[in-house]
Amino acid sequence: MAQLVETAKELLKSGKVSYIIGYTAHGDNGTKPFIARTEADAEKLVFNHHCVNNLSVYINKADIPENGNIGIIAKGCDIRTITMLVQENQIKREHIYIIGVNCNGQVKDIGMNWEKENVAQKCALCEVRTPALYDVLVGDLEDFEKPEPTTMQLIQQIEAMTPKERWAYWQEQFDKCIKCYACRQACPLCYCDQCIVDKNEPQWIETSPTSRGNLSWNIIRALHQSGRCVGCGECSRVCPMGIPIGILNVKMNMISMRDFGFKPGMNINESTLVGSYNFTEKENFIR
Amino acid sequence: MNEYIITSTNINQLAGELLNEGYNVVAEAEDGTAFIAVAAGSNVILNPFGKPTNLSPKQYIFPKTETLFYYKKSQTDVEIIDPTGLGHKTVIFGTKPCDSAANKILAKVFNWDYKDEFFNKRVENTVVIGLKCGYRDAQCFCTSVGLSPESGEGSDVFLTPLENGDYLAQTITEKGAKFVEEHKKMFDAISADKNKPVPMPEAPAKKFDAAKVKVWLDSNFENEFWDGLGDLCLGCAQCAYVCPTCHCFDIVDENFDYTSGRRVKNWDCCQFTMFTKHASGHNPRSVQSDRFRQRVNHKFKYYPDRFDMILCTGCGRCSRGCGVGMDISEIVQAIDNLK
Numbered sequence: 001m002a003q004l005v006e007t008a009k010e011l012l013k014s015g016k017v018s019y020i021i022g023y024t025a026h027g028d029n030g031t032k033p034f035i036a037r038t039e040a041d042a043e044k045l046v047f048n049h050h051c052v053n054n055l056s057v058y059i060n061k062a063d064i065p066e067n068g069n070i071g072i073i074a075k076g077c078d079i080r081t082i083t084m085l086v087q088e089n090q091i092k093r094e095h096i097y098i099i100g101v102n103c104n105g106q107v108k109d110i111g112m113n114w115e116k117e118n119v120a121q122k123c124a125l126c127e128v129r130t131p132a133l134y135d136v137l138v139g140d141l142e143d144f145e146k147p148e149p150t151t152m153q154l155i156q157q158i159e160a161m162t163p164k165e166r167w168a169y170w171q172e173q174f175d176k177c178i179k180c181y182a183c184r185q186a187c188p189l190c191y192c193d194q195c196i197v198d199k200n201e202p203q204w205i206e207t208s209p210t211s212r213g214n215l216s217w218n219i220i221r222a223l224h225q226s227g228r229c230v231g232c233g234e235c236s237r238v239c240p241m242g243i244p245i246g247i248l249n250v251k252m253n254m255i256s257m258r259d260f261g262f263k264p265g266m267n268i269n270e271s272t273l274v275g276s277y278n279f280t281e282k283e284n285f286i287r
Numbered sequence: 288m289n290e291y292i293i294t295s296t297n298i299n300q301l302a303g304e305l306l307n308e309g310y311n312v313v314a315e316a317e318d319g320t321a322f323i324a325v326a327a328g329s330n331v332i333l334n335p336f337g338k339p340t341n342l343s344p345k346q347y348i349f350p351k352t353e354t355l356f357y358y359k360k361s362q363t364d365v366e367i368i369d370p371t372g373l374g375h376k377t378v379i380f381g382t383k384p385c386d387s388a389a390n391k392i393l394a395k396v397f398n399w400d401y402k403d404e405f406f407n408k409r410v411e412n413t414v415v416i417g418l419k420c421g422y423r424d425a426q427c428f429c430t431s432v433g434l435s436p437e438s439g440e441g442s443d444v445f446l447t448p449l450e451n452g453d454y455l456a457q458t459i460t461e462k463g464a465k466f467v468e469e470h471k472k473m474f475d476a477i478s479a480d481k482n483k484p485v486p487m488p489e490a491p492a493k494k495f496d497a498a499k500v501k502v503w504l505d506s507n508f509e510n511e512f513w514d515g516l517g518d519l520c521l522g523c524a525q526c527a528y529v530c531p532t533c534h535c536f537d538i539v540d541e542n543f544d545y546t547s548g549r550r551v552k553n554w555d556c557c558q559f560t561m562f563t564k565h566a567s568g569h570n571p572r573s574v575q576s577d578r579f580r581q582r583v584n585h586k587f588k589y590y591p592d593r594f595d596m597i598l599c600t601g602c603g604r605c606s607r608g609c610g611v612g613m614d615i616s617e618i619v620q621a622i623d624n625l626k
Contacts (some may be wrong), residue, residue: 027425032612033519053611057521110612137594176320178351178528178554183525186610198561207539208352208553238610240341240525242320 001047003138004073008042011071017097019069023060030111032077033058043064047073047101047139049114056081056234059091069095076078080230081188082134086226087265087272088189100134105144108239119147122233127147133268154244155251170215176241177214178251179207183221183235183245189228192245196220197225227256227273230265289464291456291474292482293446295333298380301473301477305378313347314380315340321620322347322379322419322556323368332564333511335448335485336421341600343386343531344379346411349393352526355405355538355550374408378466380416385429389531395594396534405430409473417442417459426603428616434600449482450554494616495623497587497597503622504588506580508580512625516618517575519611524556526582526613532598533563559580579613587619606617 004022012015022045024034031050036042055077062070074082079100086093098145103122104113112118131137158166181197183191197205197217205220206213221235222245227250236246256262259282262273293301302325312325315332323333357368390410397406405599417472420436431438439445443463456474458464465508477615527533530615537555542548557563564570572578590598599615604615 030612035518061521075449098327107615178524180524180528180556181559182521182523182525182610187522203539204540207537208541208551210352213352220302234610237524238525240529240608241339242318279364 004047004106005045008045009039012039013230015070018072021055022073052106052110052236054078060191069097071097072098076131077232079133082267083265098134100131100137102139102141103129104142112202121151124149155247173243174214174218175211179209182238186234186238189237223251226252228264289458290477292453293456294453297473299330311375311377317484320379331380331413335418338396342529344382345531351554355552357399357549359547374412377413381418383420384438385600386531387415388434388600391441392596393534395558414443416444420448421487423488423491426606429493429601430490431494432597432599432601443552448485453483465497495620500587500619500622511575517579520575520579522558522575528554528555529604531600
C-alpha cells in the first residue's frame with residue numbers, strides 16, 4: 001500500500017508526528033500492532049483485511065511527547081473510539097493525527113484467511129467504511145461479501161429467553177471467566193488509572209474468579225461501557241475463554257439508540273450520552 | 288512399561304465407569320477453549336491433531352481460585368475450618384506432551400522450601416492420560432525447550448493414535464500401571480497384528496538454543512534489547528493464565544459477613560501493573576517492558592537457575608492467544624540471534 005507508506009514517511013519527515021501507530025505484517029497471514037518512528041520503519045507499515053486490532057487502545061497508554069503528536073492508522077470503527085476519547089477529554093484532538101483508511105472488511109481474528117465466514121461481525125452492519133473523522137484519508141473502497149449477522153441473531157435468541165433462562169445463560173458464560181482482564185486491557189475506552197476491580201480499600205469487587213466475582217466484574221465492565229462502546233469487538237476477540245461479552249455492549253447500544261437516538265463516536269461535535277442531558281430525553285424508568 | 292490397546296468405545300466406557308467410581312473425569316471441551324468435566328453419557332474428546340485448547344489443563348492441579356480455609360470469628364476466638372473436596376480423585380484425558388510435562392516443572396516450585404499440600408494432594412490424586420501430538424503451527428516450539436510432541440514425560444498413561452481408530456496405551460508411571468490394572472477390562476492385550484500408529488508430522492524445528500539464551504540472560508538484565516519490548520503489550524494476563532507453567536498467585540481474605548469469611552488463593556500475573564506496586568505507590572517494574580523482561584527471565588533464567596528446568600513447555604498458547612501478536616518464542620529467538 002504505497003499511498004499509506006508515502007503518507008507516513010512524509011508525516012515523520014516533516015515532524016508533524018513523532019511516531020505512527022500502525023500495523024505491520026506478522027506470521028504467514030496476519031499483522032500486528034507496530035510503532036513507526038523513522039522513515040525506514042514506515043516502509044514496514046501495511047493495511048489489509050488482517051488489520052484486526054483497534055489501535056486507539058495505545059493512545060491512552062502511550063506517553064504523548066510534549067512537542068509532538070501521535071500519528072495513528074485507523075479504520076472507521078477505530079476512529080469512533082478516538083472520537084469518544086476526545087469527547088471524554090482523554091486526549092486533545094490536535095495531538096492526534098489520524099490517517100484514516102477506507103476499510104474493505106476485516107477478518108475476525110489475527111491470522112485468519114480472508115473468506116466470507118471469517119469476516120468480523122462488526123463489518124456486517126458497518127456504516128463507517130469511510131471514516132467520519134480523519135486528517136488524511138488513504139485507500140479505495142471495494143465491495144466485499146458481508147457476513148451473516150450472527151451477533152444480532154444471538155442477541156435475538158437471548159432476548160427471546162425467559163429471565164431465568166437468560167440468567168442461566170450468562171451464569172454459564174461468566175463461570176468460564178479467568179479474570180485475565182484481556183477484555184479490559186484491549187478496550188480503548190477502559191482507561192481508568194485504577195480500575196475498580198483493583199481497588200482494595202475498600203474491596204468493592206471480589207478479585208476471585210468465582211461465579212459471584214466473575215458476575216460482578218463482567219456486569220460492571222458492561223455497564224461502564226453503556227452508551228460509550230462503539231462495538232469494535234476487541235473484548236470478545238481477545239477473550240481466551242470465548243465469552244461473548246461484547247454483545248452486552250451491542251445490546252446496550254441498541255437501547256441507547258432506541259431511547260436517546262444516540263450512537264457513540266459518530267460525531268465529534270456532539271455531546272456524549274452519559275456526559276449530557278436534555279429535557280426531551282425519555283425517563284421511562286421514573287413512573 | 289506395559290503396552291495395551293484401548294478402543295475409542297472403551298475410552299468412553301472407561302470414562303463412564305470412572306464417573307461411577309466417583310472420579311472427576313476431565314477432557315477437552317467441544318469448543319476447544321479448555322479442559323472441562325466430562326458429563327455422564329458424553330464422549331471423551333481426544334484431539335491429537337487439533338490445536339491445543341486455549342486454556343491449559345493446569346487448573347486441575349492449580350485452580351484459578353482455591354479456598355485455603357474458612358474462618359469464623361467469635362468475641363473471644365477464631366475458628367478455622369478446612370475446605371472440603373481437596374484432592375478429589377481426577378483423571379485427565381488427552382493432554383498433549385506440552386501440557387503433561389508441566390506438572391513436574393510446577394512440582395519444583397510448589398515443593399521448594401514450603402511443601403504446598405494443596406498442589407501435592409491434587410497431583411497425587413490425578414491420573415494424567417497423555418496423548419501423542421500431531422499438531423504443528425508457527426507458535427509450537429516444544430523442541431526448543433527440550434520436549435517432544437511424542438514424549439510421554441509427565442503422563443501416567445500415554446496414548447498413541449492407531450490407524451484403525453484405536454489407541455496404543457503405554458503405562459509410564461507406577462500410578463499409571465496401577466490405574467490400568469484397576470480397569471483392566473477396558474484395555475486389550477497387544478496382538479501380533481496390532482495396528483500401525485498414525486504417522487505424525489515432523490517435530491517442530493528448533494527455534495532457539497535455550498542454553499545459549501540463558502548465558503546471555505545471565506549478564507544482560509540491563510540491555511537495550513529490553514527497551515521498548517513491552518511498548519505494545521497491553522498488560523493483561525492472558526499469557527500467564529493460559530500457560531501450563533505460570534504459577535503466581537495472590538492470597539486474599541473475603542468476608543462473607545462481619546464474623547465469617549474465607550482465605551483464598553487466586554491466579555496472579557507479572558504483567559499486571561499492580562503486581563509489583565508497593566503500598567507507597569512506588570513500582571519497581573514501572574513500565575511494561577520491565578514486566579516483559581521479568582516474564583522472559585523467569586522462564587529462561589531464574590527457574591533454570593533455581594531448579595535446573597525451563598519454565599516453559601513450548602505449547603505456544605501465550606502467543607496464539609495474544610491479542611497484539613506478542614510471541615515469546617520470537618523474542619527468545621531474537622535473543623539467541625543477538626550474538
